[in-house]
Amino acid sequence: MRQVWTGIMVLFFIFIMVSSSLAEPLRIVATTELAASLVKTVGAEYVTVESIVKGGQDPHYVNPRPSLCTSLNKADLLVVIGQGLEQLWLPDLISECRNSRIEEGKKGYLDLSVGAKILPMPQPDNILQGWFSSLLGRLSSGPYPSNPISGVPIFGNHHYWLDPANGEIMAKNLSMKLSFLDPSHADRYQENYQQFKVRLQDRMKDWDTQMEPFREKATATYGISWAYLAERHGLKIIGIVEPQEGRKPRSQHKMVLIETMKAQKVKVLLMESYEDQKISRKVAEASGVQVLILPTSVDQTQDITDYIQMFERIYERLSLKLAS
Structure with missing residues (x-):
């Protein structure tokens, strides 16, 4: 009898492992090609990702293709740069596509700016006076309002990914979100993040x-x-x-x-x-x-x-x- 139960348990674990390996990858849409590349780095073979804005395009002003709704309606996760970068076009696109899973504040929405070091937007008069550099020491801990849904500070300089130290934070945010949505591969997401972190810190x-x-x-x-x-x-x-x-x-x-x-x-x-x-x-x-x-x-x-x-x-x- 013990051999029978042992056999059953072995078959059960094999079934779990096979089922996990055959599970469909998470379907992800990222607003920019840069965000999509980080998704691939952390998610590897367990995700598919499509970017809305391609590398050389201006991410501030986008005329989204109608076909994007097909991808967004099937998406398990929407990854955004945040800090208002996509504010002029993304809310209308999400509303049009009607996938409640990826609405802001829902589990299928990820703002990569959470926890990043955010600089303030410069004031034009200050720039004319030639002392823009003095603004750089003031971070988003200043009097900047927060998004009422996500709690993320808004109105900061949304080009924060151009400090490589923020890239580490963005990748960590992805590893945590992917682990939450797909706990069966959480170890792999964390491992991929750690490998990226070591490479980035070294460079x-x-x-x-x-x-x-x-x-x-x-x-x-x-x-x-x-x-x-x-x-x-x-x-x-x-x-x-x-x-x-x-x-x-x-x-x-x-x-x-x-x-x-x-x-x-x-x-x-x-x-x-x-x-x-x-x-x-x-x-x-x-x-x-x-x-x-x-x-x-x-x-x-x-x-x-x-x-x-x-x-x-x-x-x-x-x-x-x-x-x-």
Whole structure:
């Protein structure tokens, strides 16, 4: 009889293991290609993921494809960057698709910014006065309202993934959410997160060393994206071409910025690929600086396949330009 029960128990455990291995992967939709890459890193073979915004696209202003509702209606999880990045288009898309599982505040919704270090949005008048860098020490613990559903602070600078230290937090958020939704593979999600964490921390040491010679180096940027990288490495952003996202800079602002860049002997103007290159190049020509377009997302078209590789490309180009 004991042998019979032993046989039954063995068959039972085999059945559990086979059932687990044959279970369908979690169906995930991420708002950006960068978020989708982190999902793949942590979720591996236990997830399928589709991104709404591709690498080179502007994530602030999106005209979602009607076919996206098919994916969203089947999704077990929606992963967002948060901090208002998708605010102009995502709420309407979720409402149209009518999948209650992925609504904000539900178990199928994940805001990757939870727990991340968030810098404040700069004030345009302060930028014109040339002391934008003094704002960088003020974090989202200041007087910023919180989302009443998720409790996450809003109105911060939503480009927080451009501090690699925040990438670790984003990956941890994913491992916790995936483990909650799919506890049978929780150990694997945690293992994948830990492996990513070790790799990222190892590379951050090298990147910090690589950028140390440029501490206090004066730079200018097109938009607000590079505040995180500047804060991490002590770069001085003395001005921004477009301090309010989506609003083209006025002539007076550009004139003041050009004179400030000349006075501060700025050599580089940083920008993203989707930002207005015509305006930036006019400002650069007038002030005698070079424009440097850096990636801010995973982008298959540029052969940037994961989060760490994106930063490898950023630091390679940035350090080379600052040293010239």
